[in-house]
Amino acid sequence: MPGRRAVANPLALAVLVTLSERPMHPYEMATTMRSYGKERSIKLNYGSLYTVVGNLAKHGLIAAAAASREGRRPERTVYEITDAGRAELEEWMAELIAVPVKEYPQFEAALSELPVLSPGRALELLKDRVAALEQAIADSRAELAGLTGVPRLFLLEAEYHIAMREAELGWVRGLVAEFEDRTFPDLDGWQYVHDRHEWPPQFGPGPEGREPGDPIGYPPPGTGTGREDGGSN
Amino acid sequence: MPGRRAVANPLALAVLVTLSERPMHPYEMATTMRSYGKERSIKLNYGSLYTVVGNLAKHGLIAAAAASREGRRPERTVYEITDAGRAELEEWMAELIAVPVKEYPQFEAALSELPVLSPGRALELLKDRVAALEQAIADSRAELAGLTGVPRLFLLEAEYHIAMREAELGWVRGLVAEFEDRTFPDLDGWQYVHDRHEWPPQFGPGPEGREPGDPIGYPPPGTGTGREDGGSN
DNA sequence: AGCCGTATACTCGTAGCCGGATATACGCCA
DNA sequence: TGGCGTATATCCGGCTACGAGTATACGGCT
Numbered sequence: 001m002p003g004r005r006a007v008a009n010p011l012a013l014a015v016l017v018t019l020s021e022r023p024m025h026p027y028e029m030a031t032t033m034r035s036y037g038k039e040r041s042i043k044l045n046y047g048s049l050y051t052v053v054g055n056l057a058k059h060g061l062i063a064a065a066a067a068s069r070e071g072r073r074p075e076r077t078v079y080e081i082t083d084a085g086r087a088e089l090e091e092w093m094a095e096l097i098a099v100p101v102k103e104y105p106q107f108e109a110a111l112s113e114l115p116v117l118s119p120g121r122a123l124e125l126l127k128d129r130v131a132a133l134e135q136a137i138a139d140s141r142a143e144l145a146g147l148t149g150v151p152r153l154f155l156l157e158a159e160y161h162i163a164m165r166e167a168e169l170g171w172v173r174g175l176v177a178e179f180e181d182r183t184f185p186d187l188d189g190w191q192y193v194h195d196r197h198e199w200p201p202q203f204g205p206g207p208e209g210r211e212p213g214d215p216i217g218y219p220p221p222g223t224g225t226g227r228e229d230g231g232s233n
Numbered sequence: 234m235p236g237r238r239a240v241a242n243p244l245a246l247a248v249l250v251t252l253s254e255r256p257m258h259p260y261e262m263a264t265t266m267r268s269y270g271k272e273r274s275i276k277l278n279y280g281s282l283y284t285v286v287g288n289l290a291k292h293g294l295i296a297a298a299a300a301s302r303e304g305r306r307p308e309r310t311v312y313e314i315t316d317a318g319r320a321e322l323e324e325w326m327a328e329l330i331a332v333p334v335k336e337y338p339q340f341e342a343a344l345s346e347l348p349v350l351s352p353g354r355a356l357e358l359l360k361d362r363v364a365a366l367e368q369a370i371a372d373s374r375a376e377l378a379g380l381t382g383v384p385r386l387f388l389l390e391a392e393y394h395i396a397m398r399e400a401e402l403g404w405v406r407g408l409v410a411e412f413e414d415r416t417f418p419d420l421d422g423w424q425y426v427h428d429r430h431e432w433p434p435q436f437g438p439g440p441e442g443r444e445p446g447d448p449i450g451y452p453p454p455g456t457g458t459g460r461e462d463g464g465s466n
Numbered sequence: 467a468g469c470c471g472t473a474t475a476c477t478c479g480t481a482g483c484c485g486g487a488t489a490t491a492c493g494c495c496a
Numbered sequence: 497t498g499g500c501g502t503a504t505a506t507c508c509g510g511c512t513a514c515g516a517g518t519a520t521a522c523g524g525c526t
Binding site: 042043107133168184 | 246247253271276322330337341343345346348355385386387390392393394417418
């Protein structure tokens, strides 16, 4: 993958899309995006916006069209999308839709560190998450329901978002249930660690019987499927 | 939320966890994390690691314990976690597990821009994604299956990851199906736009009948549920 | 004894991101 | 008509991230 994307930033994508409708100055882009509800799916703040617009211009994907002056307000630069920009937009969208990228959600990171908490505390916190997720989903649904008259085509990202949250909720609920009815297999060893503060026999993050200084080697050496990335952003 | 987290970075969390086991120098932290399979859920690279360790030290969450010199290798600084660090770890984990944060997955962003593509192209790309997701899930499953002997407790993040991917797959499949059997309601209007390059009556991102310069206002004015963030990080 | 490949351990420079500051104009109310 | 709150429009400085580079040591082979 040579060079990668010149400007790789979701906000840049939104700018290209916005400008593919008609030329605009940055501030107007922002308000337009806001009015279209883009802030729900793309992080937008002015600092980034002007940086991104500058970069896009530098790489010839957009171009300054005019420096108009309406009323006696401060001058502003109107940008328009270029042919290169249109091409980039098409290609970029294709990639984003067709190929999933590895991302690092915070909850996944936290889960990988769950053993540092005691089993009891973990259960408690997971139950809190269940409640919070239920609330968040209800809110999103309500918001979505309030947007009557907007074609579904423009609400796909919201539908997707809700679907993902719901899947997460289901998964966490399952885990909570396993903890509560004690079908989760490692609860005793886990508790043991937190009581004595040492690994019990047959338990711990690596294959048993390792020496205190060994590399622990989750993946039994030689399993190396070493793939699973595909180039982050 | 005053001050927010001093060092807010998943890698910092991993460092705290790693040091809560025993003191280490940065390079050893990295290899330890790698051997535990942490790179699957947390982005790790040396540049960030040393920055993060420096910051943690600056904020008193970890402290340099000794500058040992083993053999005649370059000197290295061994860090240990402090009490403040242990407290921060506990609190941070609690927050990460209990309260979901708003994140911005790239696919969600792309979905919100899907209308810029033609319906046909979108369908094609979505089908590609389905295939890619199937493959990625199969790979993850295979990898997980290869990790026999590792207690489930240490594989939760992988299980979660697979569950999420699968939910996404299901959702995308559903969308593809709706496109293919033409039950998706907006296909005609969408096609129309791409043929004539103008909005048909009763269609478009905002409530119908708007003037060409109006703010479009997805959310009908006065709906403002204005919440839905929770402070990213 | 000399050489090279690999592991160890860290450093640096560039580039991007973001919050908040800045500066002007407008409109409304007293 | 003076003042203040809000909308318009942009810029800047500091912090963070990260890949690529550096430098040393070890060990095995010839």
